[in-house]
Amino acid sequence: MFEVDVRRDVNHRLGKLVLVSVCRLDSRSSDGLQLVDILTGAVTFEFRQAAGLAGSKSAKAKLAADLRQLYGVQSVLGGVRTARLNVAVYRHPGGAVPRARTR
Numbered sequence: 001m002f003e004v005d006v007r008r009d010v011n012h013r014l015g016k017l018v019l020v021s022v023c024r025l026d027s028r029s030s031d032g033l034q035l036v037d038i039l040t041g042a043v044t045f046e047f048r049q050a051a052g053l054a055g056s057k058s059a060k061a062k063l064a065a066d067l068r069q070l071y072g073v074q075s076v077l078g079g080v081r082t083a084r085l086n087v088a089v090y091r092h093p094g095g096a097v098p099r100a101r102t103r
Contacts (some may be wrong), residue, residue: 014090042067043076043087050077 003022010019027037042064048054055061068074079089091099 038063039067046076 005026006022007019011017025033027033041060045060045064046068049056049061049064056065064073068076072082073080073085076085077089078086080087
């Protein structure tokens with residue numbers, strides 16, 4: 001079953017019990033989940049921008065920039081932890097994490 005496989009694989013990869021249960025939902029089924037989907041999308045969009053896979057003029061780019069400004073952070077690429085925002089970056093062994101581009 002998908003949920004069991006995801007839980008097992010994540011816990012195995014991280015070497016500890018991180019996920020206890022997994023539940024699949026369509027983000028349109030819950031306002032809270034839709035909000036999490038938007039916030040996660042804004043974070044991943046910055047990674048796509050840093051990798052050169054997204055521009056800076058689209059509505060998604062503006063939303064991602066506005067959310068970073070709202071939370072008072074310049075970038076989430078290296079992870080960030082404030083009283084209002086916590087973005088952790090997990091590195092796969094041997095993998096690279098993009099860095100913020102300087103203008």
